[in-house]
Amino acid sequence: MPLQTIDKGAIVRWLTACADSIAANREYLTKLDAAIGDGDHGVNMDRGFKAVVVKLSAGAEMDIPQLMKSAGMTLISTVGGASGPLYGTFFLQAAQVCAGKAELTLADWIAMLKAAMNGIMARGKASAGDKTMLDALAPAVQALEDAAAQVHSTAGALALSACAAKAGMSATEPLVARKGRASYLGERSAGHLDPGAASMYLLLKAAAETLASR
């Protein structure tokens, strides 16, 4: 049986679910950020994803790459801070990889996330273990690749990647931050979850809940 593909409707549902999840976790993300950053992550992400959803309703004509590009540009111009360029880069890089595609296979999705991850690494000059959003994203990409090699269902692979993202996010707690404003705290940044890893997990969890359902 061929693996289930991801169509435009699923991408729209995913982006909407991202916005819902960020809005529902706005105070949670803000609280995480107040502990080791400047306490604006939830507010900034909520503002950005609300704007993404507004663009969705105006863009019925957009295909998948255009939806991804629009989300990226919108986040860049509305989020601010470090998260704006990083999440903007996430969507813009993913958009480039799926150019011309009306439907995505699991392999396409993996390639998109991989491009997004590389984009974030280049923009943020960060690597795994620096206590950043990459610590949720990198294990999720790895889990997707492992799952794809074993020919799971698309839904199963997405669920595994969300689990890996969650584990990666949780593993940021003892880490000492090396990037971003949290890094100024040195050892005092240990003992707190990274807010960027937390928001990244929310997006990947939303993907698992929406992309493979019709």
Added chain:
Amino acid sequence: MKKLINRAEDVVRESLEGFAAAHADLIRVNFEPAYVARRDAPVNGKVGVVSGGGSGHEPLHSGYVGMGMLDAACPGSIFSSPTPDQMLEASKAVDGGAGILHIIKNYTGDQMNFEMAAELGRAEGLEIDSAVIDDDVAVTDSLYTAGRRGVGLTVLAEKITGAAAEERRSLKEVANICRQVNSWGRSMGMALTSCTVPHIGHPMFDLPENEMEIGIGIHGEPGRKRLPIQSADEITAMLMEPVIQDLPYRAGDRVLLFVNGMGGTPLSELYIVYRQALSIAKGHRLNVERSFVGSYITSLEMAGCSITLLKLDDTLIRLWDAPVKTPALRWGI
């Protein structure tokens, strides 16, 4: 939270509206996207000096837009970097044909947003260079962090760089003056109280009545260490010594001494700090040739101060003394 605000989400915009109306003779404000530009921009043949950053540090940066200082400033949300579309539009609005210099405080968000703006601007044919300010000696282990933060020195860099641009120097020269200021300046700050971001509604960190935080930045982020409160003279020494040792400033160096208030400390206390800082500088046989005291780069209503030293030569002194006419800084006119 007790603040003179209407709705938390309207703070930046409403403040900007008041600022625009109060200083319409010097600046104009664009709202979508938000930037402040000097009224006569673009100035033909002059490098456009553009800065920006999170709001909450007023008068930085918008208060320094005008003749002899910045051509444009981009205000972000409180303590959050502005976005690339703001820097792009601001750069285009003040492009007088001699190129644009972005002055960037060294924070992850500011760096990335300015970097994206420069990429977009270059794609549209603008000539853009950038200079980074990272003067905070409280960040000791810059190899394992995002690096030293841009703090008090930013104000001095914007004044001196703006004066260099006003002399119609080339983009390369203007950028190099800014880099020279950055390499010759060092700062360190402390807080007596935390501050409250309007949309968060409670203080950024808890600081008991009898404690202080040494080595703070300007975003309500906690510092490197917390100590029992001490006298102004002792606190001044705690800030001055690491600053002097870092460059290091040596006997005979000519310097500018800048004592900055974090927003909630009265000027009278800043002069108590200045008095002792000057005495420590003299003890190290530094020649304090210029002084600057006041709340020029703040952290909302935080009480506390920062001290900045900048090594001077004849050129920097001339540029510092050059006329400036902005909402927050005016002399020589």
